[in-house]
Amino acid sequence: MIKTIEQAYQFVKKEKVCTIFSSDKAELPSLWDHVDLPEKQPGEKGWGKRMTAVWTWKNELPAQYPNKIFYGKIKGGIAVLMDMDYLASDHFPRAYKNIQTQDSLAQHIYSKVVLEPWDTTSLRKVIMEEVDCTKSQFDTALKNLQITMNIARLNDPQIERDTWVAFKEQYLDIWKQRADDEEQ
Missing domain, CATH: 1.10.10.10 (Winged helix-like DNA-binding domain superfamily/Winged helix DNA-binding domain)
Known part of the structure; x- marks a missing residue:
């Protein structure tokens, strides 16, 4: 289970492509389903640790690893993170x-x-x-x-x-x- 941005990076590299959040439209693993951080607790302000991490990582991963991780949308309008080699060899064409x-x-x-x-x-x-x-x-x-x-x-x-x-x-x-x- 994922608790850090480095683990999220390794997850994307291993899976090649994953959705940001769970989606019935795509038969892909989701980052959301693999993050092991607490949901928003009763009385807690903001999004909670899990939502904050996933939402932040979707932007930070491609920014920190611009030659390794791609953020984009696939058919159906689903937001994904993708291994750059997979993007170049399979997805983009x-x-x-x-x-x-x-x-x-x-x-x-x-x-x-x-x-x-x-x-x-x-x-x-x-x-x-x-x-x-x-x-x-x-x-x-x-x-x-x-x-x-x-x-x-x-x-x-x-x-x-x-x-x-x-x-x-x-x-x-x-x-x-x-x-x-x-x-x-």
């Missing part, structure tokens, strides 16, 4: 979809993110004003951009809000490997 195949809202969001990093709240506000979409439509498009490997969360431990960059910008080696594979 299966999940990547060219931005031109995405709907116009996703392409518009991508056109912003590819120019500079954007945090979710600021990006949502600007996009909703520019294209008159709903929060739900925006959230779906952002999730699909993650699933199709067009954007990724910026791995910067100094940034507290989810901030998005082009996948290609953050993981150029994986991107180039895909391009090299296609040429062969």
Whole structure:
């Protein structure tokens, strides 16, 4: 059972891919189910030790181990942590979809993110004003951009809000490997 971030790191490396929380939609192990920390106790303020650890580790693992651990979304919109070698060799080649195949809202969001990093709240506000979409439509498009490997969360431990960059910008080696594979 997991009690430290180092043990969480070893768990992700061993499993190759795991969900953050339990999910009936994915037949994958979850970090949540393997963390051995107490739930929120009656009268305790905040989330409790278990929830705090899992929620923190989902951001800290890719920030502390940027070349070893990936955070992203898989089909169904499920948040996962993934071994970087598995991402490069298995997941990315299966999940990547060219931005031109995405709907116009996703392409518009991508056109912003590819120019500079954007945090979710600021990006949502600007996009909703520019294209008159709903929060739900925006959230779906952002999730699909993650699933199709067009954007990724910026791995910067100094940034507290989810901030998005082009996948290609953050993981150029994986991107180039895909391009090299296609040429062969």
